[in-house]
Amino acid sequence: MNQNSYIPFGDLKGPRLIFAAFVLALANFMVVLDMTIANVSVPHITGSLAVSSSQGTWVITSYAVAEAICVPLTGWLAGRFGGVRVFVVSLIGFTIFSVLCGLSTSLEMLVFCRIGQGLFGGPIMPLSQTLLMRIFPPEKQSQAMGMWAMTTVIGPILGPILGGSISDNMSWHWIFFINIPVGIFCALAALRLLKPAETAISKIKIDSIGLFLLIIWIGALQLMLDLGHENDWFNSTLICALAIITVVGLIVFIIWELTERDPVVNIQIFRYRGFTISVLSLAFAFGAFFASIVLISQWLQINLGYTATWAGYLTATMGFGSLTMSPIVAKMATKYDQRGLACFGLMILAVVTLMRSFWTTDADFMALALPQILQGFAVPFFFIPLSNMALASVQPHEMASAAGLMNFLRTMAGAIGASIAVTLWDDHAKVARSEMVSNLHVNEVQNTLMQKGMSSESALAYISSLVDKEALTLSANHVFFILSMIFVFAALIIWLCPKPQKGVGGQPIH
The missing domain is CATH 1.20.1250.20 (MFS general substrate transporter like domains)
Incomplete structure (x- = not known):
């Protein structure tokens, strides 16, 4: 689509356009909220599952690592399968893993399901932004971005309040169950409204080496950040090893992505x-x-x-x-x-x-x-x-x-x-x-x-x-x-x- 010759997609104008923007912003809000909603609930979760508080932090970090890995993949996924299709599948996957998080009976199961949540949640944030830019004419894009930015800013604010209130008054399981109606609503509305705005797809091969390097250095960085404080940072052999893996992995990743014909992350930007x-x-x-x-x-x-x-x-x-x-x-x-x-x-x-x-x-x-x-x-x-x-x-x-x-x-x-x-x-x-x-x-x-x-x-x-x-x-x-x-x-x-x-x-x- 050329930004300068904007044609509305289907009948995406007037109230339908506003509703489509609301759906995209709401989906983004749900994912951003999940970054912080579990933070204040960790003591409730660790008490319920009988694990230590340091183990409980994996509930937060496993989600962050998985999401951080998937966010840069968004460009490749949208180009290979179509932006709207990936957005809807991500919403469905995120909702399913939210249900499984709430049903978890052990720390291992909860961490595994949080990784699933992060993998499916990662593309939702950038795709909601991209699709908003796609459905609005150039002169309205700034206001559409204002609506999107509002949800990104308010999510981390409401997360701790909701997490604390729900955990104190109900049960920590409900911090995950509240995603179910929102996820289902957004997926159905996106299927109904956004289909005409689907992006072009092409058979792009997956850059498997780039993806492997991305997982290695981000995983090492996140582990270093999570474990550094309790292991006295660089006085620990483990933290030093993770730091070396992060730096070497990042350098090799950048070199590889700059020379790869179809990079998993387009560093050329x-x-x-x-x-x-x-x-x-x-x-x-x-x-x-x-x-x-x-x-x-x-x-x-x-x-x-x-x-x-x-x-x-x-x-x-x-x-x-x-x-x-x-x-x-x-x-x-x-x-x-x-x-x-x-x-x-x-x-x-x-x-x-x-x-x-x-x-x-x-x-x-x-x-x-x-x-x-x-x-x-x-x-x-x-x-x-x-x-x-x-x-x-x-x-x-x-x-x-x-x-x-x-x-x-x-x-x-x-x-x-x-x-x-x-x-x-x-x-x-x-x-x-x-x-x-x-x-x-x-x-x-x-x-x-x-x-x-x-x-x-x-x-x-x-x-x-x-x-x-x-x-x-x-x-x-x-x-x-x-x-x-x-x-x-x-x-x-x-x-x-x-x-x-x-x-x-x-x-x-x-």
Whole structure:
């Protein structure tokens, strides 16, 4: 389809077009939600299946690994079998594995079914984006992307709330069962509405060596990120081995894909400067954004005694701003320089994250919620323009591959950002604690507490608890400062992009 001579597919216009867009956005929302819905439910799952909490994290990581492997394959799958066909099959497979996850009676079965969920869920995100771009005329594509971006931003916010509430009040099995009606509805609606918008197919051979290398290096990277913290990172032989496999695997994979005639991942797309810079800025920003969400949730629960559900509620205060601003920003993206919009949003996120670096252990709900509310208004300003610029930079026939690569890099950036932030938080807390202890006159404080009726042991325990809390808060502040600098960096590099045309449509930018 030529972007400049748009012809509606079948009768996909008016209400039917809006309904088709809603179905695509809802399918994307379901998959994004599943990334975070299990996070706060791990204690319930491990208790129910009688396994350790470190084993329970495989419920999250198995899904992430499988999804990360499948997302870049989207371009090849769409070219070989057709975008709409792959989208519908992915929805059906995702729904079936959601049922099996909910019925799991052992950790092994649950992890296996989560891998299945990830494999089928991977293509849904980039294909929902590609099909939205395909069914809308160029002048409306930016607003369609606004609707899509809204679901991508709100999914991780609602995930912890839903996961916590369902696990606390019903059973962890229901966090998977809630996908069933949504999956069935989206699959049937897509079959009915999107058939005329099917993409062209050709007999492309599978790049089996490229696929094998992709699985090896992503698997090794994800395992390194998951196991690194508890194995003391590079002091562990296992982590060093995984790091070597990741680096060597990635280098061999890139060389192979650049020389392969039909690559499983089209790395050639990085030849477009607009795509490369937009995706790089998006990856840095999303890595810092996701890291802050994970860090806030953990700090609230460990330090301030918030329940998982209440930590989720606080995180969700940014949902209002995101919902309000997404359609407005999508409209602004058709009139103003999208680099300016993205830079504005990222600078607001930098300021908000800097505000967090002054948090204290006695902060009340509103003091904690204010940066979240402001962040909500800023998120669409970076997310929508960067997604628009990246996809507007490539040729129409490369759209599926570009969307797959963009979503893959964003997903991996989120995982890497969260892992590094938690490690920095823990390591700096130890440094902060030792500094505080060296400056603290423990005996004097202990004697004062004992005079107020405390025993010697309970006074020491009380002092230790206070020092731990303050050390964790100082460390969190330190990490928030670093994250704010990452947002500034992402805001500045976006100006290296060529000036985009207004909106998503128009000629590709090289």
